[in-house]
Amino acid sequence: MYDHRRLGRELGLFDTDPLMGAGLPYWLPDGATVRHELEEYVRELExxxxxxHVYSPVLGKRELYEISGHWSHYSDDMFPPMKLGSEEVVLRPSLCPHHALIYRSRSRSYRELPLRIAELGGMYRSELSGVLGGLTRVRAIQLNDAHIFCTLDQAVEEARTALTLITRAYADLGIRASRHRLSLPGEGGKYVADPALWRRATAMLKEVLDTSGVTYESAEGEAAFYGPKIDVQIADAAGREATLSTVQIDFHQPERFDLHYIGADGAKHRPVMVHRSVIGSVERAVAHLVEEHGGAFPAWLAPVQLVVLPVSEAQEGRAYDLLRLAQLQGLRAELAAPDQGSLGARIRAARLVPYQAVIGEREAADDLVAVRLRDGRRIEPLSPAELLHRVAARVEARGTVLWADA
Known part of the structure; x- marks a missing residue:
């Protein structure tokens, strides 16, 4: 059982400082590498x-969130407004109002739909100190978010496709969902008061889940304030459950922002807004990956993918040649030189590195490399070119398979 708060610091992935404040971790080089690879993976998948993909500012006028409904339904979780001359600006708690403005920035035709807008963007939540912890609950969040603007008859298929995208990403990342949840409204004034809106959106999300063959449970009181959602749940090392990925169907914000498109009949029509996040917040995703893999990330995510180990100083020249070739191929490779300890000690120190390339006297004479895999397997000696080709192929393929025969 792993705790990402302890292991993440031991591995040099992230840390905190009182002068930065609670819930505001910073990323160290190895953690920044994992984060970067994860973000690039999601961008390519999308x-x-x-x-x-778009970029939008992390600030907005208070009026923006009054229109979206965040101010009346969600302000307890937002940072206080900041005075800017005669105006008030707010750190955004969500990206969807900004994307609604991007959609309505010009006239739209039905021929453009579905319009899928994605962003890896910052947002901020005024979390209480007592609930903050490591990377799972933070105040500054980098969110993998997207909004699909579509016609009513496209919405179910778009939501279903988004759920399929989440399943694909989990397979590549080695993440297991603990369950799927249909999150519904509860009692009280937290939710938008529009029963017809809730009935329609809930029926559509049930159709998505049923036709996807996903087993799910309904949970009241877990919906967004503007609509129901599908939550993909994960469990941490202690068995505590959290939401990582979501799919939502929203009729509320298109109405609030007066969004429309010109249909085939030449008239204005209201689009549906499908919200979806494949990996949720980058912070929570990395926290879960640390715990899921114990720091032994899939090869494409690993901070160091290949370590080169010359047995003695006599093989260091060959080792440096292999290191340079690996780096030229874009692999994250390091050299563990003999002055760093015995070969056994260096192998143990590199136990989380997917591929270990050992060069001894025999390998150097034959221009070969002895290959050790992180899982303990030993591969027949290969030429440097063949080794790098095999490793690069696994990295490019992503996924969790460590080695594949030629």
């Missing part, structure tokens, strides 16, 4: 699925 591009291949027809998403267009």
């Amino acid at each position: 591009r291949a699925a027809g998403y267009r």
Whole structure:
């Protein structure tokens, strides 16, 4: 059982400082590498699925969140407004109002729909100190978010496709969902008062889950203030459950922002807004990956992918040649020189590195490399070119498979 708060610091992934404040961790080089690879993976996955990426500011006028409904339904979780001349600006608690403005920035035709807008963007939550912990509950969040603007008859398929995208990402990352939850409204004034809206959106999300063949449970009081959602739940090392990924169907914000498109009949029509997040917040995703893999990340995510180990100083020249070739191929490679300890000690120190390339006297004479895999397997000696080709192929393929025969 692993705790990402302890292991993440031991591995040099992230840390905190009282002068930065609670819930505001900083990323160290190895953690920044994991984060960067994760973000690039999601961007590529989304591009291949027809998403267009945007950037939007982390600030907005208070009026923006009054229109979206965040101010009346969510202000307890927002940071206080800041005075800017005669105006008040707010650190955004969500990206969806900004994307609604991007959609309505010009006239839209039904021919453009579905329009899929994605962003890896910052947002901020005024979390109480007592609930903050490591990377799982933070105040500054980097969110993998997207909003699909579509016609009513496209919404179910778009939501279903988003759920499929989440399943694909979990397979590549080695993440196991603990369960799927249909999150519904509860009692009280937290939720938008529009029963017809809730009935329609809930029926559509049930159709998504049923046709996807996903087992799910309904939970009252877990919906967003503007609509129901599908939550993909994960469990941490202590068995505590959290939401990582979501899919939502929203009729509320298109109405609030007066969004429309011109239909085939030449008239204005209201789009549906599908919210979805494949990996949720980058912080929570990395926290879960640390715990799920114990720091032994899939090869494509690992901070160091290949370590080169010359047995003695006599093989250091060959080792440096292999290191340079690996780095030229874009692999994250390091050299563990003999002055860093015995070969056994260096192998143990690199136990989380997916691939270990050992060069002894025999390998150097034959221009070969002895290969050890992180899982304990030993591969027949290979030429440097063949080793790098095999490793690069596994990294490029992503996924969790460590080695594949040629």
